[in-house]
Amino acid sequence: MSNVTFTIDGREVSGRAGQTILKAAEASGIYIPRLCAYKNLVPHGSCRVCSVRVNGRIQAACVQTISDGMVVENDSAEIREFRTAILDMLFVEGNHYCMFCEKSGLCELQALAYRFGITAPQYPFLNPDRPVDLSHPDVYLDHNRCILCGRCVRVSQELDHKNVFQFVDRGYRKRLQVNGEALAATRLAVTDEVTASCPTGALMRKRVGYAVPIGQRPFDAQPIGAGNLQTEDSP
Amino acid sequence: MHQALVTVVEDICGRYGFDRTRMTDIVIAVQQRLGCVSTEAMEIIASKVNSHRVEVESVVTFYAFLSVKPRGRVIIRLCKDIVDWMKGYDEVADAMAKELGVTMGETTADGGITLTSTPCIGMSDQAPAALVNDVVVPNLTPERGRQVIRDLRRHLDPAQLITMVGDGNNAHPLVHSMVRNNIRRRGPVHFDGFESGCALERTIDQTPENVIATIRASRLRGRGGAGFATGQKWEFARNASGERRYVLCNADEGEPGTFKDRVLLTECPDQVFEGMTVAGYALGSDSGIVYLRGEYAYLRAFLENVLETRRRQGLLGKAILGKPGFDFDIRIQMGAGAYVCGEETALISSCEGLRGDPKNRPPFPAQKGYMGCPTIVNNVETFSAAARIMERGANWFAEMGSERTTGTKVLSICGDCRKPGVYEVPFGITARELLDMADADNPGAMLIGGPCRQMIGPERFGGQICYDDLATGGAILIFNRARNKLEIAEHYLDFFIEESCGHCTPCRVGLVLLKEVVHKVVSGAGEPSDLDYMRRLANVISQTSRCGLGQAAPNPVLGALQNFHTLYADMVSDRKLGLLSTFDLSKAVADAELRVGRMSQYV
Ligand SMILES: Cc1cc2nc3c(=O)[nH]c(=O)nc-3n(C[C@H](O)[C@H](O)[C@H](O)COP(=O)(O)O)c2cc1C
Ligand code: SF4
Ligand code: FES
Numbered sequence: 059m060s061n062v063t064f065t066i067d068g069r070e071v072s073g074r075a076g077q078t079i080l081k082a083a084e085a086s087g088i089y090i091p092r093l094c095a096y097k098n099l100v101p102h103g104s105c106r107v108c109s110v111r112v113n114g115r116i117q118a119a120c121v122q123t124i125s126d127g128m129v130v131e132n133d134s135a136e137i138r139e140f141r142t143a144i145l146d147m148l149f150v151e152g153n154h155y156c157m158f159c160e161k162s163g164l165c166e167l168q169a170l171a172y173r174f175g176i177t178a179p180q181y182p183f184l185n186p187d188r189p190v191d192l193s194h195p196d197v198y199l200d201h202n203r204c205i206l207c208g209r210c211v212r213v214s215q216e217l218d219h220k221n222v223f224q225f226v227d228r229g230y231r232k233r234l235q236v237n238g239e240a241l242a243a244t245r246l247a248v249t250d251e252v253t254a255s256c257p258t259g260a261l262m263r264k265r266v267g268y269a270v271p272i273g274q275r276p277f278d279a280q281p282i283g284a285g286n287l288q289t290e291d292s293p
Numbered sequence: 294m295h296q297a298l299v300t301v302v303e304d305i306c307g308r309y310g311f312d313r314t315r316m317t318d319i320v321i322a323v324q325q326r327l328g329c330v331s332t333e334a335m336e337i338i339a340s341k342v343n344s345h346r347v348e349v350e351s352v353v354t355f356y357a358f359l360s361v362k363p364r365g366r367v368i369i370r371l372c373k374d375i376v377d378w379m380k381g382y383d384e385v386a387d388a389m390a391k392e393l394g395v396t397m398g399e400t401t402a403d404g405g406i407t408l409t410s411t412p413c414i415g416m417s418d419q420a421p422a423a424l425v426n427d428v429v430v431p432n433l434t435p436e437r438g439r440q441v442i443r444d445l446r447r448h449l450d451p452a453q454l455i456t457m458v459g460d461g462n463n464a465h466p467l468v469h470s471m472v473r474n475n476i477r478r479r480g481p482v483h484f485d486g487f488e489s490g491c492a493l494e495r496t497i498d499q500t501p502e503n504v505i506a507t508i509r510a511s512r513l514r515g516r517g518g519a520g521f522a523t524g525q526k527w528e529f530a531r532n533a534s535g536e537r538r539y540v541l542c543n544a545d546e547g548e549p550g551t552f553k554d555r556v557l558l559t560e561c562p563d564q565v566f567e568g569m570t571v572a573g574y575a576l577g578s579d580s581g582i583v584y585l586r587g588e589y590a591y592l593r594a595f596l597e598n599v600l601e602t603r604r605r606q607g608l609l610g611k612a613i614l615g616k617p618g619f620d621f622d623i624r625i626q627m628g629a630g631a632y633v634c635g636e637e638t639a640l641i642s643s644c645e646g647l648r649g650d651p652k653n654r655p656p657f658p659a660q661k662g663y664m665g666c667p668t669i670v671n672n673v674e675t676f677s678a679a680a681r682i683m684e685r686g687a688n689w690f691a692e693m694g695s696e697r698t699t700g701t702k703v704l705s706i707c708g709d710c711r712k713p714g715v716y717e718v719p720f721g722i723t724a725r726e727l728l729d730m731a732d733a734d735n736p737g738a739m740l741i742g743g744p745c746r747q748m749i750g751p752e753r754f755g756g757q758i759c760y761d762d763l764a765t766g767g768a769i770l771i772f773n774r775a776r777n778k779l780e781i782a783e784h785y786l787d788f789f790i791e792e793s794c795g796h797c798t799p800c801r802v803g804l805v806l807l808k809e810v811v812h813k814v815v816s817g818a819g820e821p822s823d824l825d826y827m828r829r830l831a832n833v834i835s836q837t838s839r840c841g842l843g844q845a846a847p848n849p850v851l852g853a854l855q856n857f858h859t860l861y862a863d864m865v866s867d868r869k870l871g872l873l874s875t876f877d878l879s880k881a882v883a884d885a886e887l888r889v890g891r892m893s894q895y896v
Contacts, residue, residue: 101653102653103653103796103797103839104796104797104798104839105797105798106797106798106799106837106838106839107798109836109837116836116837118653118839121653121654121655122655123655139833140833140836140837143799143803143829143830143833144798144799144833144837147798147799147802147803147806148798148802150802150806151798151801151802181806181830182806182809182876182877184802184805184806205798206795206798206801221345221347221348222347223347224345224347224348224350224351225351225648225795226347226350226351226354226355227354227355227795228354228355228631228633228648228793228794228795229790229791229792229793229794229795229801230790230793230795230801230802230804230805231795232794232795232796232801235347235350235351236347237345237346237347237348238346238347
């Protein structure tokens with residue numbers, strides 16, 4: 059494997075040819091915020107939270123591969139502004155009530171908001187009307203909290219080989235759909251990889267809520283990216 | 294009932310070899326046959342092609358021309374493009390809806406006729422226009438609109454609406470359309486006659502490397518807008534490793550106000566197909582696809598016939614012009630109403646039977662495109678130019694145009710002018726010359742459609758059409774001085790919001806937010822801080838979006854703010870009551886007003 063050397067915020071980093079910026083950074087202990095990237099799934103490139111400036115152009119770190127001499131900006135004022143804007147967009151697009159959400163303290167969206175110092179979004183809420191699917195005995199799907207990251211779609215396809223989820227419609231109407239009239243009619247089992255893959259509280263196991271009290275959850279102690287959470291071992 | 298459905302759907306799947314990668318064709322065929330792709334039909338398709346219902350549904354719901362629920366037997370799609378709106382869309386829509394007794398988007402109770410609207414159908418030079426199923430009805434007035442409804446009520450047969458035919462091949466029996474070409478200026482590259490085979494004869498005398506060298510020497514750049522060097526693109530694909538190689542022709546022409554590819558396909562299809570075949574030879578590819586937008590379905594039979602004739606002439610198929618090993622054929626892939634499918638990687642997704650979502654880059658299509666093989670995607674006009682270059686030589690071509698941009702460009706000019714239509718002009722021509730040629734009416738702004746989508750004011754009318762100044766894919770929209778530029782920008786936003794694939798956050802959500810604030814300013818409720826908010830939001834969207842759609846969507850807004858700044862600075866005023874600028878008081882109290890039965894005194 060040939061070695062590639064480049065810089066992130068002035069720091070020299072090396073990685074393998076073909077590696078993405080995000081993976082190479084992570085291997086060198088540099089955290090690049092992300093939401094849709096997950097384990098070794100094919101990158102989705104959809105949330106754009108991992109946006110970095112590469113040789114002058116904004117690119118998604120989870121998609122862009124590294125090359126020799128590349129200059130990456132990850133923690134500049136401009137990039138922070140972009141990421142904050144994108145997180146704000148995700149908040150106002152759905153209906154997120156962190157204060158009484160079962161996922162609080164485990165939610166990557168919430169954790170990123172804290173990391174970027176977001177207390178209230180800069181954009182007006184869009185207040186969409188979205189359903190909750192409680193049909194399945196062990197798992198529920200709350201569309202209000204879905205951020206369309208596509209993790210469940212890909213995990214169900216690539217790891218569970220079940221294709222339980224897919225996106226339908228397009229643009230602002232785009233939404234998650236299940237392969238059946240409702241979740242109960244799909245082949246989803248609580249033991250599937252997919253049930254643990256959602257970064258927010260959209261896809262949740264039933265009857266385990268608040269098993270770990272709020273205040274003792276990973277992001278209650280330390281912000282996201284401070285060593286307690288990498289996509290490799292996401293809760 | 295169910296068994297009948299199974300038979301029909303199975304038959305259609307069979308026609309496409311039960312091949313999942315032909316899903317786009319399958320669902321279009323089912324839609325045409327049954328009027329919709331019902332949940333039941335989707336389940337049958339999934340079982341026949343070894344997929345899942347939700348995967349089929351994700352494709353069906355992506356395209357505007359496909360539907361899960363049945364619609365009317367006849368669907369009237371009134372074009373609501375900017376130019377149509379300037380030429381009286383509202384009045385026509387109103388007249389047609391009243392005559393039909395339904396509102397926009399509805400179907401008559403008997404299931405006969407659906408009235409709806411659609412983005413630009415490529416007829417901006419004969420607007421307002423509508424698609425009635427596949428039939429184009431141009432130059433509508435409220436009275437003609439009412440007449441269309443009355444006629445359809447009688448016969449429910451769109452073909453009978455064709456009372457006269459347009460010029461050129463629009464009158465060909467296989468086209469038989471009321472569309473007019475409006476070719477106002479014929480240039481040497483595209484509108485100077487073309488003898489089938491003449492470019493290929495010169496091509497097969499040379500090595501593929503030499504053909505690419507000729508295209509490089511002509512300095513031809515892509516005519517779809519981005520202006521990538523065509524020879525270089527071909528060379529990348531030729532040198533990339535892969536089992537097969539593909540030549541894709543982008544005939545999705547969806548950029549609002551563009552219609553030049555429609556005219557090229559109508560009048561010079563041979564030249565376009567010949568250019569694709571030249572590319573096939575240069576790349577070592579045996580397979581080409583023309584991605585034809587659903588709006589141009591009326592050209593399909595005609596184009597199939599041209600392909601068939603070329604096969605008979607030995608210009609397509611095995612051993613082309615008798616040259617052993619030179620095999621190449623072309624199929625037509627229909628689109629189904631999705632502007633984003635004009636983006637090259639989305640176009641590839643659509644050809645592969647997937648949702649028309651763009652793909653992540655890298656890898657680039659030249660490395661891994663259609664079916665993971667090296668692929669080139671070029672615009673209709675690019676292929677047509679390539680054929681002419683092979684016929685007349687690289688030098689002949691390179692002598693035309695401006696210093697840095699060689700050749701000619703086919704422009705679609707429309708809007709506030711007396712001579713809308715198609716003009717083939719040398720690169721380097723100024724915007725002002727275009728205004729004169731088209732006999733513009735008191736021009737105050739122009740929108741140069743393309744990847745940059747620049748909105749320019751009179752101070753830039755001296756600019757040149759070329760890749761270094763006013764780059765364009767071909768759409769030139771003219772607006773008179775009375776038009777509100779920000780309102781125009783709002784129209785564009787509506788279009789992009791509708792056409793976004795929804796994959797990435799900034800485009801999917803950001804554009805909706807941008808539209809809210811633009812609308813606020815246009816409607817007179819804007820505040821000074823809104824202008825800065827608008828600029829910052831637009832910047833986030835254009836910088837962080839994944840593909841060219843989101844990246845360029847805010848440009849009309851930014852252009853309006855930049856070039857007409859004082860106009861908008863005057864339009865906004867400080868908010869009374871010290872309210873947050875994002876807070877819409879009238880919306881917030883609307884419900885309460887309704888309940889108490891009187892208006893708030895503060896709003
Ligand atoms: C949203 C979007 C829509 C596009 N639509 C078209 C189109 O309708 N026709 C076209 O030729 N190129 C279109 N393009 C540009 C294509 O992606 C691609 O650059 C072009 O087809 C390459 O051909 P060329 O090099 O011959 O110009 C579009 C790009 C974007 C981002
Ligand atoms: S920019 Fe818009 S159209 Fe392009 S990938 Fe993102 S959401 Fe889809
Ligand atoms: S993590 Fe890269 S786009 Fe979502």
